[in-house]
Each structure stands twice: as structure tokens, then as C-alpha cells.
Amino acid sequence: xxxxxxxxxxxxxxxxxxxxxxxxxxxxxxxxxxxxxxxxxxxxxxxxxxxxxxxxxxxxxxxxxxxxxxxxxxxxxxxxxxxxxxxxxxxxxxxxxxxxxxxxxxxxx
Amino acid sequence: xxxxxxxxxxxxxxxxxxxxxxxxxxxxxxxxxxxxxxxxxxxxxxxxxxxxxxxxxxxxxxxxxxxxxxxxxxxxxxxxxxxxxxxxxxxxxxxxxxxxxxxxxxxxxxxxxxx
Numbered sequence: 001x002x003x004x005x006x007x008x009x010x011x012x013x014x015x016x017x018x019x020x021x022x023x024x025x026x027x028x029x030x031x032x033x034x035x036x037x038x039x040x041x042x043x044x045x046x047x048x049x050x051x052x053x054x055x056x057x058x059x060x061x062x063x064x065x066x067x068x069x070x071x072x073x074x075x076x077x078x079x080x081x082x083x084x085x086x087x088x089x090x091x092x093x094x095x096x097x098x099x100x101x102x103x104x105x106x107x108x109x
Numbered sequence: 110x111x112x113x114x115x116x117x118x119x120x121x122x123x124x125x126x127x128x129x130x131x132x133x134x135x136x137x138x139x140x141x142x143x144x145x146x147x148x149x150x151x152x153x154x155x156x157x158x159x160x161x162x163x164x165x166x167x168x169x170x171x172x173x174x175x176x177x178x179x180x181x182x183x184x185x186x187x188x189x190x191x192x193x194x195x196x197x198x199x200x201x202x203x204x205x206x207x208x209x210x211x212x213x214x215x216x217x218x219x220x221x222x223x224x
Contacts, residue, residue, distance in 0.1 A: 042111050042215040099151035
């Protein structure tokens with residue numbers, strides 16, 4: 001079966017760096033997405049990786065290794081507003097999105 | 110503001126009621142989706158519409174009935190629901206259903222409670 005694994009919850013300190021990992025086993029691969037979802041709000045698109053390597057967008061970066069079935073989202077200079085759930089999703093060979101259960105990130109002062 | 114609007118934001122209904130969820134997208138996208146989000150579970154895709162045509166129904170019980178009158182509007186009609194159907198129902202749209210990044214734009218969801 002197809003599966004996405006990511007930690008259920010993580011805690012980090014304001015101003016620090018945190019890495020949220022995502023591992024996947026899917027039928028084929030056509031891209032990996034990260035979304036951010038604040039409590040009670042819509043998930044919003046953060047990043048898309050289809051080739052190996054690091055994509056940087058301001059304080060957020062996303063890394064992909066297709067051979068390892070692995071991605072991470074790196075958040076730098078953490079701010080309180082970064083407290084949210086982070087969803088990892090992989091598009092398989094049928095262009096279906098397979099979702100992880102999300103990682104709840106708690107930022108402490 | 111994501112460009113996708115869902116109403117109502119909250120809904121409480123009994124198991125014998127009939128209600129509808131509404132979604133409208135202002136982005137000119139050609140694909141729309143219904144997802145179910147339950148606590149600590151992955152998003153579950155329910156229905157997909159491309160150019161108003163339903164292209165996916167992921168074994169969703171018939172008590173959920175989608176309707177897509179045009180490419181900007183999507184409804185989810187609910188009847189004789191069960192308590193386990195209580196969840197957040199998310200609507201999403203995308204520009205490219207396949208290929209490219211084709212990221213999803215989500216509405217804020219309709220929080221459904223079935224008593």
C-alpha cells in the first residue's frame with residue numbers, strides 16, 4: 001500500500017531552526033508538496049519538489065531525495081506564527097495525491 | 110483569503126436531516142475537490158470534478174452526494190449521516206489537475222457535527 005510518514009507533533013523555540021521529516025512509499029512519484037494549516041484555517045501551499053535537492057523560499061526550505069523516499073521541511077528563525085500543522089503529500093504515478101497525517105508544530109517563547 | 114469560499118463554516122445536524130455544503134472558487138480553476146479531514150488522520154479525497162465532470166468517487170457512501178453545476182461552484186449534499194461523519198469538509202480547486210505543480214487552493218472548511 002501507499003504510505004506517508006511524518007511525526008505527529010514537534011516542539012521548538014522561537015528564533016530556532018526546526019526540521020520536519022517526511023518519508024514515503026508510493027506507486028511512482030510525480031512531485032512532493034508541503035502545506036501549512038493553522039488551526040481552524042485552510043491548508044495553504046508552501047512548496048513543491050519534483051527533482052532532488054533543496055528548494056529555498058525565504059525562511060522555509062524543502063529538500064527531496066527520491067532514491068530514499070525522503071523529504072524534509074526546514075523552518076529557520078522560527079516565529080510564533082509558525083505554530084501550525086504541516087502536511088506532506090506525494091503525487092503518485094496516477095497523479096493522485098497521497099497525504100500524511102500532518103505534523104503539529106508548537107513554538108514556545 | 111485563498112479565493113475559495115465555503116459555507117456554512119459550522120453545521121450541526123441530526124441523523125435524519127438533509128443539508129448541503131457549498132463551495133465557490135474565484136480563481137478560474139478547472140478542477141474542484143471535496144476532502145474529508147478528521148483529527149490526526151490524512152486528508153481523504155472524496156470527489157473530483159474536472160470541467161464540471163466527476164472524475165473520481167473514492168468509494169464514498171451514497172449519503173454524500175456531490176453536485177457541480179459549473180466550474181466555479183461545488184456542492185455536497187448530505188442526508189441520513191452517521192455520527193462518524195463528523196469532520197471538517199474541505200473544498201479545493203486547482204488550475205491543472207495533472208502535471209506541473211498544480212497545487213491545491215483550499216477553502217477554510219465546513220465543520221460538520223452529526224448528533
